[in-house]
Amino acid sequence: MYIKPIVLLTKTYNEMDVITPQVEQIVKESEIQNGMVTVLTKHTTTGITVNEALECLESDIALFLQRQAPEDAPYSHARMLRDYGSTAGNPAGHLKAYLTGNHCHFPLVEGEMIRGGAQDIYFCEFDGPAKRTILVIVQE
């Protein structure tokens, strides 16, 4: 198994970043020819999703998630957290992450990550800006 992180500094509160090239570079570095690739975010207010990399779809997805988890709804998570020593103001981010999911998988065949022609891998930030870590896991 080969694991390597991608570290991002996101710039805005909510954003979607295509990370397909970084993932494919790590798959290549692994020198593993056949197996499975997993892309996994280490955070709970971020998501990993697969979709077509079009500006219009990014906008639609962002608005869809905003409708499902509006910022100004009353949330139980809006409270002081003792384990952190800080206030949790990011319940909408947690819910968006819940909807998006935290990982994706692709098969690896003869050194090539097999994905559909319209499929790109997105890292989704729902509580930025922040320093984020994504794991790329290549398994034989």
Add this chain to the structure above:
Amino acid sequence: MFIDIHVHPAFFEPINQDEQREELRHRELDIHRNGTAPLEHIFNQMRCAGLDRLCLLGQDYTSTVGDTLVSNEEIHQLVGLAPDRFIGFAGADPLAPGAVDRLEHAFTDLKLRGVNLHPGRQHFYPADERLEPIYALCEQYDRPVMFHAGLSWEPDTLTRYCHPLCFEEVAARHPKLRICLGHFAWPWVRETAMLMVKYPNVYADTGALYFDCAREFYQQTFTRDIPVTWIDRSLRHQVMFGSNNPRFEQIRMAQALDQLGLRDSTLELIRGGNALEFLGGSL
């Protein structure tokens, strides 16, 4: 000009190259799971909040903890890395030997713009006579004092040292000394308003967020615990935006401020004009 007058830079990456020092900060501030922040991230956060300047506060807890949490030299270092974005305040431990000399060094050689004191953590009453040399030095150099006031989440803090009434003698004895009751001395916001309406040298910042989300807490604190008209009509020259970051949320608090229903001209004062006055009239 939008200024956050109350920022603790304890987890800024450039001053966290020593793991033991970082661990000390997590333990003594009781802030966890936040990691360290590269300056690029701090700048991204400022941009999202619309902030132009951050006032970085030193913390000297030599008497009670045995060390500084953020030294004056570290504040000086950070200001030097981004002088167009950061304003530096010294920390002082008034009960430690040599405190006045160190503070004078911070004002003169390190060019720090004020001093940060935490009566609850440092275990003194603000009106204690032992503080007089510190106040005299601040008056001599025309430097303001940022006090922690009201509830503190830090360990080993006693709130009885932080009640607004504890600060009245300081305000009365030193009418030319500008003092800020950090966190609006929450939960005693009415008492803080009482001091402010009587003493024009008393300021307060908005760095409190102990319940609910920023919008809900600001609505409760600044429109119901005290009517928003008190700020908009009478205290508009004495309230400053402060986030107490990283304990609280700079971006959402900045947005919550805009939703209070204050006049635009009052908002401008709270966002920056009052901080400039507090700092002595200029950056």
